[in-house]
Amino acid sequence: MIVGIDKIGFATAKYKLDMTDLATARATDPNKYSIGLMLDTLSIAPITEDIVTLGAAAAEKILTSEDKANIDMVILATESGIDQSKAAAVFVHALLGIQPFARSIEIKEACYSATAALNYAKLHVTVHPQSKVLVIASDIAKYGLHTSGEPTQGAGAIAMLVTSQPRILAFNDDNIAQTRDVMDFWRPNYSTTPFVQGMFSTKQYLDSLKTTWQEYQKRQGLSLDDFSAFCFHVPYPKLANKGLNKLLDKSVSDKAKERLVQNFEDSIIYSRKIGNIYTGSLYLCFLSLLENTQSLKAGNRIGFFSYGSGAVSEIFSGNLVAGFNGMLKYDHLTEIDDRILLSVDDYEKLFFEELQLDADGNANFADYQTHTFALDSIIEHQRRYRKN
Ligand code: COA
Numbered sequence: 039m040i041v042g043i044d045k046i047g048f049a050t051a052k053y054k055l056d057m058t059d060l061a062t063a064r065a066t067d068p069n070k071y072s073i074g075l076m077l078d079t080l081s082i083a084p085i086t087e088d089i090v091t092l093g094a095a096a097a098e099k100i101l102t103s104e105d106k107a108n109i110d111m112v113i114l115a116t117e118s119g120i121d122q123s124k125a126a127a128v129f130v131h132a133l134l135g136i137q138p139f140a141r142s143i144e145i146k147e148a149c150y151s152a153t154a155a156l157n158y159a160k161l162h163v164t165v166h167p168q169s170k171v172l173v174i175a176s177d178i179a180k181y182g183l184h185t186s187g188e189p190t191q192g193a194g195a196i197a198m199l200v201t202s203q204p205r206i207l208a209f210n211d212d213n214i215a216q217t218r219d220v221m222d223f224w225r226p227n228y229s230t231t232p233f234v235q236g237m238f239s240t241k242q243y244l245d246s247l248k249t250t251w252q253e254y255q256k257r258q259g260l261s262l263d264d265f266s267a268f269c270f271h272v273p274y275p276k277l278a279n280k281g282l283n284k285l286l287d288k289s290v291s292d293k294a295k296e297r298l299v300q301n302f303e304d305s306i307i308y309s310r311k312i313g314n315i316y317t318g319s320l321y322l323c324f325l326s327l328l329e330n331t332q333s334l335k336a337g338n339r340i341g342f343f344s345y346g347s348g349a350v351s352e353i354f355s356g357n358l359v360a361g362f363n364g365m366l367k368y369d370h371l372t373e374i375d376d377r378i379l380l381s382v383d384d385y386e387k388l389f390f391e392e393l394q395l396d397a398d399g400n401a402n403f404a405d406y407q408t409h410t411f412a413l414d415s416i417i418e419h420q421r422r423y424r425k426n
Contacts, residue, residue, distance in 0.1 A: 041163045042204035042356055043156075044170075045105075048325055048370055049095035050194035050312055051083035052407040054377040055385045060189060063382040071189050076275035076306065080313035082380055083178050083193035084406035085391045086413045089116045090126050090423060093176035094133040095409035097197035099368060101172070105199060106135055111162055111171040112142040115151035115317045117225070117346075118178045119144060120421065130174060133411055133423055148223065149271055150346025151175075152196070152317040153354075159200035160209055167202040174198075175318035182231040183386060190274040191389070192313025196321040206328070206362045207340065213354040214254040216246060223347035239347055240277055246351035247281050247343055254353045262286070263294045265355070266338035267301035267331070269323040271345040273314050275306040278323070281343060297333065304330040311374050320344050329366050336360035378407060395419075 057077050061068040071077050083092070093114055101109075114127035125144035145151045145158075152175035159171035176195035181187030222239035225232040247270075255261065262268075262285055270278035282302050286295055305327035315322055320342060328334070336358050344352045380388060388406070395401050399419035406412075414424040 039164055039167060039202055040204065040208045041160050041200065041202050042208040042359070043198050043206045044201040044204040045100040045199040045365060046206060046321070046325055046328075047096045047100035047197040047368070048194065048322065049092050049099065049409045050081040050374065050377070051087050051092070052377055052409065053082040053084065053380050053388065054079045055082050055380055055382070057189065059382050064184070064188075074276060075189055076279065076310060077189060077313060078310050080189075080191050081193045081377065082385050082389050084388050084408070085393065086403045086406045087193070087408045088120055088413055089114070089118055089176040089178065089195065090120065090129040090133070090421070091408055091411040091413060092193065092195035093126065093174040093197065094130045094411045096176070096195040097130065097134055097172055097174060098410050100197060100199060101134065105170060107137050108168070108170045109136050109172050110140045110166070110169045111159065112136060112140060112174070113155040113158060113171065114144050114174045114176060115146070115155045116144060116176050117146055117148050117151070117316055118180070119146070122227070126176070127174070129421070129423060133425070136172070147350050148346030148348050149273070149316045149319065150344050150350040150352065152321060153342070153344035153352050156198070156200065157213065163200055163202055171200040172197065173200055175315070175321055177316035177318060179314040179316050180231055180389065181234065183390065185231070186236045187232075187234055190314050192315050194312050194315035194318055194322065196315075196318040196325065198321065205359055205365050207356040208359055210339070210355045210357065212254070212258050213352055214250055214257060215350065215352040216250045216253070217350050218242070218246070220349050222349060242347070242349050243271070243273070243277060243345050244280060244284055246345055246349060248284055250343070250351050250353050251285060262290045262298065264339055265294075265341045266297060266334055267305065267327055268298060268341040268343065269305055269320055269327060270343045272306060272309040272319040272323050275309050278302075278306060301327055301331055301333065308370065308374065317346070325370070328362065329370060334358055336362065
């Protein structure tokens with residue numbers, strides 16, 4: 039049975055921050071951001087755009103009414119949850135009008151969770167080949183003003199429809215995961231922004247990559263020459279670039295090296311403009327590769343490195359399916375470039391606006407631009423959404 043990604047969609051916030059403006063405001067050399075981190079702009083979400091609105095917008099782009107009638111599971115992967123009890127997937131299920139006899143859940147393990155969601159979806163579809171599972175990776179990466187992570191923030195969601203007979207990517211059953219208990223990045227319930235040991239987290243990312251890759255090679259008997267492209271979790275593109283360089287050892291042929299480096303450049307085009315979207319960032323990397331490369335063909339093997347602080351990592355692969363290009367119907371580059379540019383002052387106000395509830399638990403919001411959906415209000419502590 040072939041199971042994999044049949045459709046993939048993306049949505050990001052309507053506002054952007056230019057990294058040169060941020061560098062000036064933070065008295066930093068702009069090259070540190072553009073060359074040192076390889077970031078040009080960041081997506082900035084207002085209070086009315088959250089993981090529900092972004093996730094629903096990404097999914098609404100790709101789903102037909104037939105899909106909505108057949109989806110029997112919605113999994114929303116996130117580390118920027120809006121409720122400790124109710125899954126964001128339940129709101130998304132309602133906004134999209136998915137048939138009622140579906141399971142809707144939220145899943146968490148930092149930036150790794152969308153990979154776990156895809157695994158659950160794969161297992162479900164393997165047992166029930168008629169099923170369609172909607173996997174959404176939705177996050178708002180917010181580190182806080184004047185922190186070392188500030189230049190690596192961002193906002194966005196990826197939606198993937200997992201089915202049998204997929205038309206984009208067929209999963210191979212070759213996943214190798216690794217868990218290690220480290221405190222490189224975490225966000226306790228009492229904090230709106232994460233605690234992060236920045237340099238330690240980059241070391242964990244790279245060491246998890248190295249050791250998971252060694253184990254993958256040992257168990258699967260594959261080398262980099264077997265891969266047409268490798269997609270990475272991208273907290274910021276420079277770290278993914280270091281990851282690629284770690285894999286490109288002397289055993290890799292020059293031809294494979296050239297191919298992997300070129301495809302890597304295409305895979306980070308969107309991340310350079312969006313910033314970090316946590317668990318969706320690996321799949322944003324895949325989308326960017328698909329929509330910007332000229333060289334990929336059906337049957338090509340794509341590698342994936344997923345990493346979530348804490349830490350869980352995984353390497354797996356999939357093969358491109360004949361006709362995959364025909365499934366890419368959206369001009370994401372124009373959508374990304376059309377975002378509204380914010381001054382640093384406005385970014386500070388908009389991104390860090392705090393919820394003001396009255397004594398009865400009600401809140402209304404200013405009229406910000408959002409994607410397809412918006413958080414309309416909060417009434418007696420209940421979030422109310424609307425379609426724009
Ligand atoms: N021109 C060009 N490059 C410059 C530069 C300049 N003027 N100034 C600095 N750089 C380079 C540095 O050499 C470094 O590159 P290198 O990693 O190849 O050595 C890079 O820019 C970053 O500079 P550094 O001083 O190390 O940055 P920092 O101390 O401000 O923090 C992070 C970097 C990643 C630790 C920080 O952004 C962070 O905490 N991010 C969030 C955590 C994260 O994303 N973790 C990833 C794993 S999940």
